[in-house]
Amino acid sequence: MTRVITIASGKGGVGKTTITANLGVALSTYGERTVVLDADIAMANLELILGMEGKSVTLHEVLAGEASIEDAIYEGPSGVRIVPAGISLEGLRNVKLDRLEETLSRLIEDTDILLIDAPAGLEKDALAALAAADELILVTTPEVPSISDALKTKIIATKLGVNILGVVINREQHDKTFLTVDEIETILEVPVISVIPDDPEVSRSAAFGEPIVIKNPKSQVTNSIMKLAADLVGEQYHPIEPDKKGVITKLIDGLMGRR
Numbered sequence: 001m002t003r004v005i006t007i008a009s010g011k012g013g014v015g016k017t018t019i020t021a022n023l024g025v026a027l028s029t030y031g032e033r034t035v036v037l038d039a040d041i042a043m044a045n046l047e048l049i050l051g052m053e054g055k056s057v058t059l060h061e062v063l064a065g066e067a068s069i070e071d072a073i074y075e076g077p078s079g080v081r082i083v084p085a086g087i088s089l090e091g092l093r094n095v096k097l098d099r100l101e102e103t104l105s106r107l108i109e110d111t112d113i114l115l116i117d118a119p120a121g122l123e124k125d126a127l128a129a130l131a132a133a134d135e136l137i138l139v140t141t142p143e144v145p146s147i148s149d150a151l152k153t154k155i156i157a158t159k160l161g162v163n164i165l166g167v168v169i170n171r172e173q174h175d176k177t178f179l180t181v182d183e184i185e186t187i188l189e190v191p192v193i194s195v196i197p198d199d200p201e202v203s204r205s206a207a208f209g210e211p212i213v214i215k216n217p218k219s220q221v222t223n224s225i226m227k228l229a230a231d232l233v234g235e236q237y238h239p240i241e242p243d244k245k246g247v248i249t250k251l252i253d254g255l256m257g258r259r
């Protein structure tokens with residue numbers, strides 16, 4: 001039985017695509033046959049984060065009835081299978097969202113977990129990604145506007161009968177102006193299932209087109225995502241000791257161009 005898990009946020013730019021891409025790779029490393037679908041058909045960037053841009057057949061062509069879903073699946077890091085949404089405006093024009101359901105039903109063959117990267121907001125495309133889900137992971141930063149939008153998404157998902165697994169707090173920083181885990185759980189009334197720190201390495205990895213769980217296996221971001229993946233599939237998680245380089249060592253490494 002395939003688990004269909006949608007990753008949604010409400011507010012844009014909170015790290016949903018980053019988490020979906022890395023979680024997909026992490027789940028694959030646990031041996032789960034995982035497919036990641038970029039359902040953000042208007043503002044796709046999953047393929048950029050994974051360094052897989054420029055594919056000729058994408059979800060755009062599939063939803064336009066011009067290609068079959070099998071031709072839009074590409075192998076990514078650790079064997080995760082990726083369905084990019086396509087970044088051309090031309091492709092977007094012909095998309096018919098009502099083809100999504102049939103597309104998904106074909107995608108779940110030979111798949112343990114289908115992760116869907118939902119668009120931000122609550123427009124038709126975002127609702128389609130929520131409606132397709134069995135389970136939902138909410139992503140928010142620890143800031144009020146992001147939590148407020150996550151709450152709206154949660155309310156809609158609950159109405160659609162989706163099982164809400166919990167909330168991932170992304171870009172956590174030790175800053176008193178941000179809400180705490182307890183406060184976020186109280187507002188959203190869902191458990192916090194992961195806290196991912198703010199780390200400039202995340203954007204660097206994206207710029208290299210390489211997921212951080214591969215590029216920086218010892219980083220705390222990677223540890224958080226690997227643990228989340230392990231928890232989702234009931235695996236034991238063995239944390240990798242995070243890098244504990246001192247400030248001076250990091251400075252010297254930076255000056256020498258080392259990492």
Ligand SMILES: Nc1ncnc2c1ncn2[C@@H]1O[C@H](COP(=O)(O)OP(=O)(O)OP(=O)(O)O)[C@@H](O)[C@H]1O
Pocket residue numbers: 009011012013014015016017018019040043045119120170171172196197198199200201202203204206221
């Ligand atoms: N933990 C993190 N630490 C630092 N930067 C991060 C972190 N997570 C994400 N980012 C950065 O935040 C930006 C937005 O991330 P991402 O594209 O994943 O968000 P999104 O919610 O999918 O956005 P959209 O709504 O546009 O789809 C990117 O530049 C990404 O590199």
